[in-house]
Amino acid sequence: DTAVSQTPKYLVTQMGNDKSIKCEQNLGHDTMYWYKQDSKKFLKIMFSYNNKELIINETVPNRFSPKSPDKAHLNLHINSLELGDSAVYFCASSPSGDTQYFGPGTRLTVL
Amino acid sequence: QKEVEQDPGPLSVPEGAIVSLNCTYSNSAFQYFMWYRQYSRKGPELLMYTYSSGNKEDGRFTAQVDKSSKYISLFIRDSQPSDSATYLCAMPAGGTSYGKLTFGQGTILTVHP
Numbered sequence: 015d016t017a018v019s020q021t022p023k024y025l026v027t028q029m030g031n032d033k034s035i036k037c038e039q040n041l042g043h044d045t046m047y048w049y050k051q052d053s054k055k056f057l058k059i060m061f062s063y064n065n066k067e068l069i070i071n072e073t074v075p076n077r078f079s080p081k082s083p084d085k086a087h088l089n090l091h092i093n094s095l096e097l098g099d100s101a102v103y104f105c106a107s108s109p110s111g112d113t114q115y116f117g118p119g120t121r122l123t124v125l
Numbered sequence: 126q127k128e129v130e131q132d133p134g135p136l137s138v139p140e141g142a143i144v145s146l147n148c149t150y151s152n153s154a155f156q157y158f159m160w161y162r163q164y165s166r167k168g169p170e171l172l173m174y175t176y177s178s179g180n181k182e183d184g185r186f187t188a189q190v191d192k193s194s195k196y197i198s199l200f201i202r203d204s205q206p207s208d209s210a211t212y213l214c215a216m217p218a219g220g221t222s223y224g225k226l227t228f229g230q231g232t233i234l235t236v237h238p
Contacts, residue, residue: 018168054133055211057169057228070225104168112157112217114226116168 017041018117020105026123027095035090035120037105045069046088047106047114048080057104063088092122100124128152131214131229140238144201148214148229151195155216155227158190160199163211163231172212173199204236 018039027033039046047070048060062070066082077093088105105117131148138144146160157176161169173188175181175197181188189198201208214229 055163055213055231055233057213057231059225062225106168112226113159113171113174116161116170118168119166121166 018105018107018115020103020117020120022120023118024121024123026125028125029095029097031095032091032093033095033122034092035103035105035122037088037090037117039086039105039107039115039117041107041109041115042086043107043109043115044085045108045110046082046085047108048088048090049104049106049116051102051104051119053101061088061090095122095124097124128227129214129216129229132232133230135233135235137235137237138204140204140206140236142204142236144204144208144234144236146199146201146212146214146232146234148197149195150197150216152216152218152227153195154218157217158188158197159215159217159226160186160188161213161215161228163213165210169213201234204234206236206238209235 021036045064047062051057060074061080063082079091082088102119104119106114108114129150159174160172162172163169175188178190178192185202187200211231213231215226218225
């Protein structure tokens, strides 16, 4: 069983489109995260949710909106996609906030 | 200045070599130190987690922390081609930040047979 899963694995889309990435964890963790990894492999936190409540919101454009329908899911919706949004997006979950378990990533390419 | 600095490499070593990966940090609030390994096109996975200054060993891997110098290292003994990956150091802010991890840039390691 996959602990943290993301869909889709690859996403290719045009500038200006709106897209969503879904994340699910079956570990029973309370905290979930979204990270962005750029082309230089730099991994930066975007959002964190604890028990469906937004805890961390880094300096991320308003076009990015996370949604947590329940503790096991954290989705990321992106409006009006831009070229600079091209990256790999990772979802992660954690039982305690420190040790984090990452999903396989969603590779987003904006054309 | 970034809170966590890591030499991105790339680092290329022959099989069997001892590998040393390093990070420096500037935030004294960091108390926990982690090393993640990320294979190509995969998510990072936790390799080692240390708290105190000193060494922690796990098989061929040794994590070393020097809080006085704000310097951490990961040593890999008898390196194998399967160790080829990107290694990221990470530090949680702690407190009530719910584990906001600050990552280093990652060092790309290739171990060739």
